[in-house]
Amino acid sequence: MAILYTVLDDHELASRHVAGLMVSTINRHPSCTLGLATGSTPMSVYENLCRRYQAGELSFQGITTFNLDEYVALPEGHPQSYLAYMRENFFDHVDLDESKTHLPAAHQINENVSATVISDRYENEIENLGGIDWQLLGIGVNGHIGFNEPGATIDSPTRLVDLAASTIEANSRFFETVGQVPKQAITMGIGTILKARKIVLLATGAAKAEAVASAINGPVTSDNPASFLQTHSDVLFVLDREAASAIA
Numbered sequence: 001m002a003i004l005y006t007v008l009d010d011h012e013l014a015s016r017h018v019a020g021l022m023v024s025t026i027n028r029h030p031s032c033t034l035g036l037a038t039g040s041t042p043m044s045v046y047e048n049l050c051r052r053y054q055a056g057e058l059s060f061q062g063i064t065t066f067n068l069d070e071y072v073a074l075p076e077g078h079p080q081s082y083l084a085y086m087r088e089n090f091f092d093h094v095d096l097d098e099s100k101t102h103l104p105a106a107h108q109i110n111e112n113v114s115a116t117v118i119s120d121r122y123e124n125e126i127e128n129l130g131g132i133d134w135q136l137l138g139i140g141v142n143g144h145i146g147f148n149e150p151g152a153t154i155d156s157p158t159r160l161v162d163l164a165a166s167t168i169e170a171n172s173r174f175f176e177t178v179g180q181v182p183k184q185a186i187t188m189g190i191g192t193i194l195k196a197r198k199i200v201l202l203a204t205g206a207a208k209a210e211a212v213a214s215a216i217n218g219p220v221t222s223d224n225p226a227s228f229l230q231t232h233s234d235v236l237f238v239l240d241r242e243a244a245s246a247i248a
């Protein structure tokens with residue numbers, strides 16, 4: 001299945017477009033389940049959503065959320081954790097019911113509770129609450145989605161993963177030293193992501209151009225995990241000109 005894509009002039013317009021899609025989804029389905037992403041790319045999507053919430057355009061009260069991933073080996077709420085990111089950029093500014101927001105509880109892993117238990121629990125929770133209606137994705141420079149690095153299989157579930165060296169390097173900008181970047185994470189699997197009813201991937205900037213082009217035009221291969229999105233029937237890539245620049 002060909003991946004549909006739309007190209008906006010720049011990062012801000014692309015983010016505004018994605019926020020607009022989310023707002024209309026929420027207004028049509030006020031108790032839907034959203035899959036959420038982190039990283040620097042979706043920050044302005046969250047900014048737009050907060051602004052539109054403050055302007056009274058929508059309410060998140062009935063919304064359930066599941067984040068894609070969380071670092072392992074950071075204490076709960078560590079400033080660089082994805083939970084802290086979500087609180088700072090989104091949760092603390094809107095009327096979401098905190099009990100309906102979910103991230104993998106990676107901080108609960110210990111000698112008695114394995115990463116597999118935490119991962120299976122997350123996968124089951126998503127399923128028990130009816131699955132994800134609308135999934136937001138970013139993309140890594142190596143084509144990763146969530147933290148599904150090259151090598152991930154199409155049916156992979158939520159699980160513990162090792163981060164690729166390039167991902168650790170790319171994410172070191174958020175930490176004081178590269179040595180502080182966690183080396184593992186719990187991520188929704190490709191299989192988990194593909195179960196979402198609708199998927200919107202936002203990519204901006206020239207660094208993403210190759211990964212985006214091969215996800216859209218290249219073979220379906222675990223060398224580029226985002227290429228698995230070609231097998232889904234309702235995927236939209238929202239790109240800025242730079243991220244779209246390598247598409248044939």
Ligand code: GLP
Pocket residue numbers: 037038039040041042068069137138139140141145146147167171
């Ligand atoms: C991170 C996240 C992904 C994100 C990607 C790109 O490591 N786990 O969900 O899409 O890498 O991040 P950025 O938007 O900062 O380029």
